[in-house]
Amino acid sequence: MAAAAAAILKLHISKGTDLAVRDMWTSDPYVVVRLGHQKVKTRVVKNNLNPVWDEDLTLFVPHSEPLVLKLEVFDKDRMSKDDQMGNGEVDLGDLASAARMLKTSPAQSLAMKNKEGSPCIKCVDGHMVQQVFLDLQNVESGQLELHIKWVDFTH
Structure with a gap:
């Protein structure tokens, strides 16, 4: 039996910039997201x-799940295996912590930076967004470029 879900991650995959060429002069990219x-x-x-995907995807975050979002970009090929175009990870620990803080101190204004100092985490419409x-x-x-919204079930 699967663990109960703690939250929902609503991902908005906005776009890719300066992606690698995997066909003759271009590529046919798509993104695979794993949690x-x-x-x-x-x-x-x-x-x-x-590419501009401007696409919304949803994942469930069980209590026991590691909080690392894995992203891979591939080039779609018709006659052969799809080519890899890079990958990366997003540590969701700071976003989860901010969501817990919001739940315990809803009146507190939250704005924090993750450990690397880049993506900003802020409260938008009562949910933490990175x-x-x-x-x-x-x-x-x-x-x-993506936006991650943490929607806590108990919020």
């Missing part, structure tokens, strides 16, 4: 190294 055993993905944007600019790893270039 524990869950996997969701965006649609494919054809022939574009700066904007992330993720530089892709294991690839020559590329960045993803």
Whole structure:
């Protein structure tokens, strides 16, 4: 039996910037997002190294789940295995902590930075939201922009 869910993550995958070429001159990118055993993905944007997905995805966060969001970008191929275009991780620990703080001190104004000093975590409409600019790893270039909203079930 699966663990009870502690929260929902609402992801908004905005866009990719300066993604790697994996076909002749371009790529057909899509993003795969994993949290524990869950996997969701965006649609494919054809022939574009700066795709705009503007797509919403949802994942459940069980109490026992590690709080690391894993993202991979692939180039869709028709006749062969899809090519990797980079990957990265987002540690959700600070976002989860901010959500717990909001639950225990709802009147407190929250704005905090994660350990690396970049994506800002803030309270928007009673939920903690983190904007992330993720530089892709294991690839020559590329960045993803996404927004992560933590929706606590007990909120």
